[in-house]
Every structure is written in C-alpha cells, then in structure tokens.
Amino acid sequence: MTPRRQRMWAVGLAVAGIALAATFTLRAMKDNMMFFIPVSDVVAGEFPENRNFRVGGLVVDGSVHREPGSLEMEFRVTDLRCELPVRYTGVLPDLFREGQGVVAHGRIGAAGDFEADTILAKHDENYMAPEVAESLAEHVSEKTAGLAAGSAECETQ
C-alpha cells in the first residue's frame, strides 16, 4: 500500500469507529435522561410510563410516616397545588425535613404512588433545586391571584 492509501484507510477506520461509538453513546443517553415532571402533571396522569423520572416540591408537614425500627417510609410531596404520595426505603439525606424542598428519582408503582429509589435534599437550607423553586413559584402566584375563583384546584386523572 502506498502511504497515501494507508493514511486513507486509517482515517476511514477512525471515522467509522467514532461514528459507531457516537451512535451507542447517544442511544445510551436516551435511556439515562430523566425528565423533571411537576407534581401536578404527575397527578393528572402526564408522566413517562415504565421509566424513571424526577419529581420535586415541598415535603408536606405531618406527612412523613415510618414504621418504628424500619427503613421503609412514606411522605407526600406538594407543588402547592397537588400532592403526591412517595414511598422510599433507605437512608435519607441530611437535609430532608418536613416543609423543606426535596427531589426524588423513581417511577409510579402499581398502587399509583411514586416509588423513589433516590431522595435528594440539597446541602443548604436556603437553596432549592431550581426546577422545584420554579414549579412552586408558579402555584404561589396562582394561589394569591386566583384563590377566590378556585382555579388553583388540583385536577386528578
């Protein structure tokens, strides 16, 4: 082979390899992408089925319940319009509190509860995950503006 042909081969192989790898990578990304779904949408039935997604909001006061001595627990998360029951088994992050912001990763189980495999609460009480802050802010203004008209009611499926 002439050096030129040799080089052409090398470049061709490299490009093919990279293209193949890129295809795999992009497909893998589709599977690993988790969307954040506002609580109200989840309650209304608008969520991706059979795959993980994220929900977030405030932990409803008085909703945290756990069997004494067990790692299983449940609580409700709200976006100030709708509430969603969440189940989780395991160790909670340090900043998990009633009334505080929280993000959960998981999917909707058979009972219609959100079954979380990861619970995140950020390491600073002033800080709230931006998507959570945004979904709350929407309904805060809604409540103050349209409370009389009753437009802030939660619509379930």
Added chain:
Amino acid sequence: MIPELGHFALILALSLALCQGVLPLIGAHRNDAALMSVARTAAQGQFFFVALAFACLTWSFLQSDFSVAYVANHSQLALPTVYKVSAVWGAHEGSLLLWILIMSAWTVAVGRYSHRLPEDFTSRVIAVLGLLSVGFLLFTLFTSNPFLRLDIVPQDGADLNPLLQDPGLAIHPPILYVGYVGFSVAFAFAIAAMLSGNLDQEWAKWTRPWTTAAWCFLTVGIALGSWWAYYELGWGGWWFWDPVENASFMPWLMGTALIHSLAVTEKRGLFKSWTLLLAISAFSLSLLGTFLVRSGILVSVHAFATDPARGFFILAFLGIVIIGALILYAIRAPELDSAAGFKLLSRETFLLLNNILLVIAAAVVFYGTLMPLLYDVLKLGKISIGPPWFEFAMLLPMLPLVLLLGVGMHSAWRMQPHKALAKKLRMPALVAVVAGILIPGLLYGRFGVMVSIGTAAAVWIMVSALIEPVRSWRRAEGATAISRSMLGMSVAHFGVGFFALGITLVSAFTVETDQAMRKDGSVEVAGYSFELRELRNVEGANYQAIEGRVEIRRDGELIGEVLPQKRQYIVQKNWMTEAGIDAHWNRDLFIALGDQLGNDTWSVRVQYKPMIRFIWLGAFIMALGGLIAISDRRYRSPA
C-alpha cells in the same frame, strides 16, 4: 480601614496589571528594551498588591469584621481559626481573589525562571498573563468585590457552610486553582509564540515543564476533591459526575492531551498547530469551568439572569479570550506546515491516538454537562443525565486509550519495527491476561467479563510501565541510565494503571447496604460485622453531635473501632453526617448514621469498598511522575 486598604490595593493591582499587559507588548513589537523590562517589575508589583488585598481579606476574617458583607455571610465568631482562613476562598468573591493571587504568583515565577528565553518572548508571555489579570481584576472590582461593607453590622456571621469546614476542602481549592491557572501559562506561551511568529521546537520545550507542573497540581486538586466528597458528603461515592466536578475534569483531559502533544512537538516538530489549539482549549475550558461553577449558571439558567452584570461580564470575557485566541490561531496556523513524516507504527501515531481519544473523552463530558442546560434553554424540558451514562460513555474512549498506552510507551519515534515491539510486550500481555482472570476470581471469588477486562487493562499498563525502569535498574555497569523524563513517564503511567485497578475493583466488588441498627445490634457486610456499642452526645467548637461507637469484627476478632457522627451546626442548624471509616490499604469499611428510627435504633449505611485508596493513590502517583519529568536535566541546561 483594613478592608478599604484591601480594596485600594486591588485597584493599584489593576493599574499595574494594565501596565504589565500593554507596555511589554508594545516594547516587544518595537524591540524597545526599556518597555520590555517593565514586564517583570510590573508583574512583581501586581503580585505584591494582590497579596496585600488577600491579606486584608484574611485579616478581616480573623478579626470577624462583620461589617464586611462577605465576612458576615461566610464566617462566624465560633468558627475555628483554620476555617476562618479557608473561608476566605469559600465562596465566589474570595475564590476569584485567590485565582488572581495564584495567577500573579505564576506570572512572577515565569519571570523568575525564564532568563534563558529571548527577552521579547518572555515579555509577551508576561503581558498576556497581565491582560488576563486585568480581566479578572475588573470582574472582581465591578461585580464581585469582597470588600463591600454592610450598613447594618450583624452581631454574628451566618457561618461557613458546614460542608466546607473540613481540612480536605480547605486545601482542595487552592491546589485545584494552581492547576487551573497554570494552564494560563501554557496559553500565554502559545499566544506569545503566535504573536512573535517564532514557532520552532524551542517553544514547545519551554512550555513543557510549565504545563506539566500545572497538570500535576490539577491532578492532585481533583483527587483531593474526590477524596473529600467520599468522606465528607457522607455517602461513600468518590465521583458523582456533578457539573462542578466535570468542570475540573474537562481541562484535565485537555491538559493531558496537551502534555502528550507537546512531547511530539518538542521531539519531532510535528503537531505544532494542534498543540497550539490544545493549549488554547485547555485554558479556555479552565475559564469556562470556573465561570460555569461560579456564575451559578449550571445550577439554573435563571441564576444567570438574576445577576446579569456578572453573567454578561463572564460571557464577554470568555468571548474575548477564546475568539481572540482563535483568530490569532487562524492567521498563524497555516504557516506551521511541517515536512517531517512518520510511519503508521510509531510513537507519533500512538500519541496522535492518545490525543484523539482524550479529546473525545473531554467532548463526552462537555456534552453530558451542557446538555441539560441546552434542553432548558430550548424549553424542551428539564432533564438530568445520570452517572450511568457518563460511566458508559467514558468507557468508549478510555478503554482503547489504556490498551494502546502500553504499546505506545514502547514505540520508537518515526517508525517501530513490529517484531521487536511484539517481543517486548509479550510478557506484559501474558501477565495482564492471567491477572485479569485470576485477581477477580481468586481474591474476590467472582468472575465477570467487565471486571476481567478492567483488571487486565490496569495490570497491562502497570507491567509495561515498569519495563524500562527495571531494565535501567538492572543495567550493566556504565550503560546509560534512564532519563528523568523517561522515568517520570513510566511512573505516571504506572499511576494510571493503579488508578484503573482501583476503579475496576471498587465498582465491581463494593458491598453497600442500608439497614436499621439497634444499640448492641450488628450488621454483617462482606464478612465483617459492625456492632453499635454506644451512642453519646459530644460537643465541637461550633456544633453538637451524636456519636456512635461502632466496633468492627472479623471472625469474632476485634479489628477496628470507628466513631460516626451526626452533627448539628449551631448557627446554620444543618445536620451533617460524618462517616466512620476504617481505612486499610486494600479496603475501606465505611459506616454512616442516617436517621433515628426509634429508641436507640438508627438507620445506617454500611459499605465495604475494596481498593478504593488505589484511586487517589493512583492520581498522586501520576502527579509524582509529572514532577519527576519536570526535574529532567534538559529543562535546566541553557537553551
């Protein structure tokens, strides 16, 4: 008074940085020795005033001067003195000041150790660094001034984030910054070379030790950050693919590509324009990383809009630096053709592949980090990309990289006869395959395809890295010894193998479990039994804690005792988990307290992490290799 002095010192530093950035450039252009000689003096002056400003801010922290907003927000009376000092760089404003301080220190060092370089070249390098300083000083003074006073002075400060009250995090940012900022030297060398049109191999030789030094610091800085995340974030992971981590990893990947490509440029005069481009991108990514982290844009696109002044300044500065450098590059690069050739099987080819794979890896991280941002901006939804994706996507460039590494290391420049190469590498390959099958099977009792591939690849690098040093050690009397750069390369690559072995075994054989643990009860993990003996209240300087005393037994025999804590910091009221870790060279036993589940019962996370120390140790060995390479004699001798 002291804060005002600091503020004033910063303004003076800015004026000096302007002189340092402009006059030597004019001097180098006109060949005016007087103007060129401004460079070193102005750089020293700038360093003096930045250091003074930094000292003033530190003083304000030590005095707990809460009339300074930055101090009031990030300190507290009861904060231990060492954390009052580290609080100086604990948030945005102070870390910028630290960045500037380190950059001016690098500049002074360049001035000090560059006497054998042509005067016009050194002046240009120092001037470029001066211009970068101007940008940072302007940014600090106009948008992020740490010396601003409060009208109403609070009684006590808001305290430093408890997570940052840790020795690991006290030293992690300075070291990381020394690395980040160090790439500005490589950048300045590249710009100066392009300005002067003097792009022979000498340029690469001058740049190499500086770039390697920066790379060493960056490596150690990232490793320290990972170590800190492991024991302080509480839950035993060592890398989370968090945007903040990725922001430091991208320049590291580019910097690694750069030090390899510099080797080709220095030895063979090839890849010149590619090396320049890498020098520009490594620093641009450092800049981008720092700004992404510090501007809050990664937290949310909207955080960008809450402080438009900062955001726009950042964008403008990034734009000027990157676009300016690329325009200069576009003008100069076509002049850089080189006639030297090389065969397909040669060290040049392997270093080229190394560069391609590292750049792909950096692109993967870049893509995964910025994709959520892009989705948000385009209103396609709010996504997050999980660690599994990064782990998978990194494997694609990294696996070929480590496999090729062993071959590349032993290939000669220009052309390598393949028979000799095969003969040399037969043994390491055999050892690697055997180890890849036996280590997981015999030591951990489980076989697996991925773990065998990983182990084999790691052992492959380690053994092939040892060939040259061992040969030199056993050499006949009077034969030439291995050079420092050769030894450094071998050591660094050995570190890569160490690191890869750590990652492989940790990810394959970690045992992790969340359990409810009663006082005097026990949890079994990987043959170790953890027994909670006692719970007691302890008091720290600025926190109260519940401390568990956990005994660890193996086959009934006591092998260690750890004291995991749950701390509550008095001012911020946050709870913090301090894990109890029993560290050993070949495994960590890890226990962290979760929540109280009832009387004397706690949820705990218990983990067995085999070989996790190899990850950080591997990184330190890589950095050590870099240091050995810098000490090579040819960087000392006159040019």
